[in-house]
Structure formats: structure tokens, C-alpha cells
Amino acid sequence: MNVFFGIQLLLYFAVVLGLAKPLGTFLAQVYQNQSTFLDPVVKPVERLVYRASGVNPGEEMSWRTYAVSLMLFNGLGLSAAYLLQRIQGALPFNPQGWGAVSADSAWNTAVSFATNTNWQGYGGETTMSYLVQMAAMTVQNFVSAATGMAVLAALVRGIVRAPSAAGGPKPGLGNFWADLTRGTLYVLLPLSIVLSLALVSQGVVQTFAGYPTAAWLQPAAAGNPADGQVIAVGPAASQIAIKQLGTNGGGFFNANSAHPFENPTPLSNFLEAAAILLLPAALVYAYGRMVGDTRQGWALLAVMTVVFAAMLGAAVWAEQAGNPTLAALGVDQAAGPLQSGGNLEGKEVRFGSALSALWATATSAASNGSVNAMHDSFTPLGGLVPLFLIQLGEIIFGGVGSGLYGMLAYVIVAVFVAGLLVGRTPEYLGKKIEAFEMKMASLILLIPILAAKTGTALAVTLPEGLSSILNPGPHGFSEVLYAFSSAAGNNGSAFAGLHADTPFYNLALGVCMFVSRYWLIIPVLAIGGSLAAKKKVPAGPGTLPTHTPLFAAWLTGVILVVGALSFLPALSLGPIAEQLTAGW
Secondary structure (H helix, E strand, O other), X not given: OOHHHHHHHHHHHHHHHHOHHHHHHHHHHXXXXXXXXXXXXXXXXXXXXXXXXXXXXXXXXXXXXXXXXXXXXHHHHHHHHHHHHHOHHHOOOOOOOOOOOOHHHHHHHHHHHHOOOOOOOOOHHHOOOXXXXXXXXXXXXXXXXXXXXXXXXXXXXXXXXOOOOOXXXXXXXXXXXXXXXXXXXXHHHHHHHHHHHHHHHOOOOEOOOOOOEEOOOOOHXXXXXXXXXXXXXXXXXXXXXXXXXXXXXXXXXXXXXXXXXOOOOHHHHHHHHHHHHHHHHHHHHHHHHHOOOHHHHHHHHHHHHHHHHHHHHHHHHHHHOOOHHHHHOOOOOOOOOOXXXXXXOOEOOOOHHHHHHHHHHHHHHOOOOOOOEOHHHOOHHHHHHHHHHHHOOOOOOOOOOHHHHHHHHHHHHHHHHHHHHHOOOOEEOOEEOOHHHHHHHHHHHHHHHHHHHHHHHHHOOOHHHHOOEOOOHHHHHHHHHHHHHHHHOOOOOOOOOEOOOOHHHHHHHHHHHHHHHHHHHHHHHHHHHHHHOOOOOOOOOOOOOOOOHHHHHHHHHHHHHHXXXXXXXXXXXXXXXXXXXXXX
């Protein structure tokens, strides 16, 4: 850990947190349908979209109508992504002539991209045509991210709105089609265009040309194929920009952002890593603006930042410590007890241990899942950090929209428990938190836990699951636990030692991703609908302030206790047991 890496880490926090307020202000304007500086360019396009689709953006929806509209749209997108893969061989923009993707793999990939997970059981450059990469993967990157932000906007409206009079009509949660359109046109597209151009300037490829062949410097007689080395290219920059900004994470190439054509320079690495947390952090400030109290947003952002910094410190320490087996052999001891480069197994030396640990922490704190190093090659405790962040529900910044509405479920639980401790009906921002909200919040917290642990139990019990584990002992268990935790958290990263492109894992992980995305969205919208129907209660002497350092500390404790109670036994069988095993 040298001064250069330390400066980059500090700069990373400065950029992400520094942009939270201006970008968050803009996001609040977008979802409150206020004027923005992009109106002269985007507003005519927005009106055209509404006119062509027959949508009345001013029509308010109940939470049920909002949920049905969302499910129909996402179902159609999932079906289209599946169909495009199955008929890929008959479609244009396929210079390599890739054929149809198998039914189980196409199902897994379609669910993965529709749910903002982007788990990939395939190698992009050897499986997907340019058309499928763009029309299926990139399109879903946009709309799945816009869906998450739309759900958050609907929940916030439920918190803010109240009936106009006793017995009056229940306020709606907005219009899903308008939220989806505005999130895409005003937020995701402009940011993606800017980031795409910046990445292209760094050498990230963006082309429709076929794969070129490079001649060998050594003759074929030396053992190289006579026709040279085929180099995979394609329209990558446009997909990489939205995969980071939308916390999607799916790589155009199999090596993801460790590939030199996806992430060629230190600047591209910094921009891509910062883009992972850019919108999640800004949405927290936007939340404070939308509820009329920016202190609420700053309190939640403080909780996220403190937990993130602690986890980052643990990951950097673990990876910088290196491998004790090499230390015992006296390898690279010039720097004292620590190896000078840390644990470089599975890492790009141009990024090193510290920046690889930063990316791993960011990608799993958010539901991003992209990688610039192989998490399977991290030290046991280094690999535990991204795994535990996923298992917390990816609420430490989290996915665009989904991270914050998951955090608000924890806020409801924290407020409810605090109310029980003092014998008072809990309230949050003037709304009483009662049995219905608590039940829905419990579902939001428990469904991913149930999905991850049930999937892991099946995989380590059934022969179909055991046959794909390539490493024995605790590390093999960690690979399976990581896979199902990643699917349940809609993350998409993996411990790469698990052969997951099989019918069993494609089906099981696909079901896990589907359940953990949509069975959470529906309770979130139900909470929004319930809160919108409640009158606001004026704050009194017994009201728990939710913007103070005391509440931030209480909320942090609730998050960590729930995570530890849910997964500590499983983690003890995996990375913790591996750490205690000699010679790992």
C-alpha cells in the first residue's frame, strides 16, 4: 500500500461523495417532474415517446397498478432477451457466426439481465453476437436500472404523500411509464454517452468490425497456430458505460473489467470504479431532497460510507498481507513481513492489490458485480468482504434504486424496534409504522437470505450441484455460497472456481435471481401504497429523530446484527474455516 494507491483511494471517496449533492439535486428534479437543464434537448423526445406509446404521464397509479405495469414490462423484456439468444444464428451483426444459445443458458442470462444481476455463465466474446450484446444485454442494462430507480421514486412518493382529507382518495405513487422514460432519457442515456466517450478516449473498443487476426512474432514452427492470434473486439464501450452506471456489471468480454479492451488504463479503471457508486450515492441525497429534509439523506449516506470504508480497509489489509505460504518460504521479503505487492494471484499488476480490493468492495457494496480481479483468488478474509457485503442485501450504496429501497426497509425495522424499546408507536417522517409495513419490510430482508441459503443447501446436497465444484473443502463451499448469495443479491460477481454453466445451476440461479428481484419490488411498492394512505402525524416529544448520529449508529448496528445472525454460520464453514486452515 504505497502513497500513490492511498491518494487514489482518497480521490475516489472525494469524487463519489462530492458529486452526490449536485447529481442528487438533478435526480430529485427529474423524479419530481421539475424543469432541468436538459429540457430543451430531452423534453421533445420524452413527449414523442409518450405520444407513440399512448401513455398519459400525468395519470397516477395505485401501488398494485404500478406493480402490474412493471411486471408486464419486465416480463416482455425478459422474453425478448431469451428469444434473441435462441435465434441468434439467424440474425445479422454476427460476424463470428455464433449459433443459438442453449435453452437453460438463455433462460439464465435473460433473467440475469432483466433483474439487473448480470450473472454470466458464458464468455461474451465466444458466445454472443454483436446484435444480441446490444439488443438484449445493453437494452436490459438501461431498463433494469431505470426500473430500480422508478420503484424508489414510487416508494418516496408514498412516504411524502398523504390523503387530502379524511375519507379522501388515496394518493397514487406516480406513473411507472413516466418514471421509466424519464430515468432513461434524463439520467442513464446522457451519463452513458459521456462515460462511453471518455472510455473510448482511453482505448476501450467500440466497433462493428469482425475479429482481426494478428500475425505471430515467432513462426508457426514454434508451436503457434499458423493463422495467428484471433483478437476479440466489438461495440464494447457503450455496454461498459451503462453496465457501471446502472450497477449492472455484465462484461462484454469474459474477463470483464480485467480485460485490456474493457479497462485499458489507470484512468479508465478509476472512471469505471467511480461510476459504480455515482448514482447510488446521488440517489441518497435525492431522497433527502424529495422528502423535504436533506438531513435524512445525509444520515443514510453517512451510514453507507462508514460501513463501506470499514469493509474497504479490511479488504485492502487482507490482500496487501499476501499469502502466508509464500512468506513461510521467504519469497519477496524485502518489505519485511508483508510481500511488497500483496496477494497478486488473479490480479492485473497494473491495478495491484489495493485498487483491486477497492473495486471488489465497490462492486459488491453496490449490486454491480463487475470485476477487475478474480475474487476467487482473493485471500479467504479478502474474499469474505465482498461476500458479506452482498449478504447484507447490497444496501451499502447498493444498486441504483434497489440499494436505497433496501436500506429503507432496514430503516423501518430499526424504527420499529426502537419504538418497541420505548413503548411508543414507531413513526418515520410523520407516518406511523405498523404491522403491515413491518411484515413487508421483513419480507424484503428475509427473501434474499432464504433464496441464498436454500440454493446453497441444494447445491451442496444434490449430485448435480456437487459435480460442478472444482475445489474441495471450505473454498469449494465458499464458491457455491458466493454464487447463490450473488444471485440472491442481484449482484452477478462470482468465485470463478465453480462450473456454473450447467442445467442445474442455470435453472437454480435463474429462479434465485427472479425471486430476489421481483418478490422484493412488490413488498416495496406495497409499503409505498400503505404509507401514502396514511395521514401525517406531527412530531412530538417522543418522536425518534432519524437524522441524528445516534440513529445512524443504531441503524448500522441493526444492519450488521441482521447480517451476522443470518450468514455467520455459513461464513464459518467457508472463508473463515479456510482462513484457519494451514497452507491455504
